[in-house]
Amino acid sequence: MKEFDVIERFFNCKSYQRKDVIQGIGDDCAITRVPDGLNLATTTDTLISGVHFPIDTAPEAIAHKALAVNLSDLAAMGAEPAWFSLSLSLPSVDEAWLDAFSKSLFELAEYYSIQLIGGDTVNGPLSITITAQGFVPQEHALIRSGAMPGDLIYVTGTLGDAGIGLGILQGKHDVSQHCADYLVNRLNYPAPRLLAGTALRRIASACIDLSDGLVSDIKHILKASQCGAKIQVDKLPLSVALKEAVEVEDAYQSALSAGDDYELLFTVSEEQKGNLDIALASANISVTCIGQLTGLKEKLELRYEDEPYQVQRSGFEHFA
Ligand SMILES: [Mg+2]
Structure with missing residues (x-):
């Protein structure tokens, strides 16, 4: 299985869909719309195997935590989640691992109505970087x-x-x-x-x-x-x-x-x-x-x- 097959099979079709995403996964960039009167809050966090979680952590837990820590940053600004991108470095294509990882990721994403709009998959040591974005009313961010x-x-x-x-x-x-x-x-x-x-x-x-x-x-x-x-x-x-x-x-x-x-x-x-x-x-x-x-x-x-x-x-x- 190659990079684009991994994206197609595990990450493209399962994502929660939002109306403010004009172009999601599949082009050079995602195109999204920020509602009038709201500001965009952006945060990013990387989780590295053996540093941020023990190497034998279950894929479901890794996926949940990778998204949850970014959602937590949005929460700390008083922002409401909207979109995220995922950069995944994998030592190999383990289909059972990816299946469990993506299911857990999209379960949490759906719960908080946040859509995966893009990312990257590379071969390397296990590491997950998520960038999440959300909306916060102008003047009311929790700085x-x-x-x-x-x-x-x-x-x-x-x-x-x-x-x-x-x-x-x-x-x-x-x-x-x-x-x-x-x-x-x-x-x-x-x-x-x-x-x-x-x-x-x-x-x-x-x-x-x-x-x-x-x-x-x-x-x-x-x-x-x-x-x-x-x-x-x-x-x-x-x-x-x-x-x-x-x-x-x-x-x-x-x-x-x-x-x-x-x-x-x-x-x-x-x-x-x-x-x-x-x-x-x-x-x-x-x-x-x-x-x-x-x-x-x-x-x-x-x-x-x-x-x-x-x-x-x-x-x-x-x-x-
Ligand atoms: Mg923080």
């Missing part, structure tokens, strides 16, 4: 630089699950099957918080998705907004499975510094708090307030109850 001292800091969902999920795959934790399944699933099948992202437009003063770990990612907001933050570690939301799987200290350390959570961290002014509660209740989204921004530029303060708290490692960074 990192809008936060102010005094704003409350929130996160969606629970933190630290994926980090312990990875530890389980590496044989570092001895846990029940039930906990292992839940935590590994959180690692392999992150749920992009798109509903929360759009609900936070006009309400959040800044937003970011947690890909490299809380203490690492919040610094991007602190830098862009020239604020400090006080985080109450004992307020971090932990899943039942995480608390059952590891000691509470390890759970909080994972919640602070492990990557791959793909939850949103956002800030809200005291005046917008009422609107936040209304928006979240109507969208049925659970969030937790974990601290407050301060005027101490880029200073991150961690407290556990009334005591200062130290993080053992500071999150994932390439080339670090």
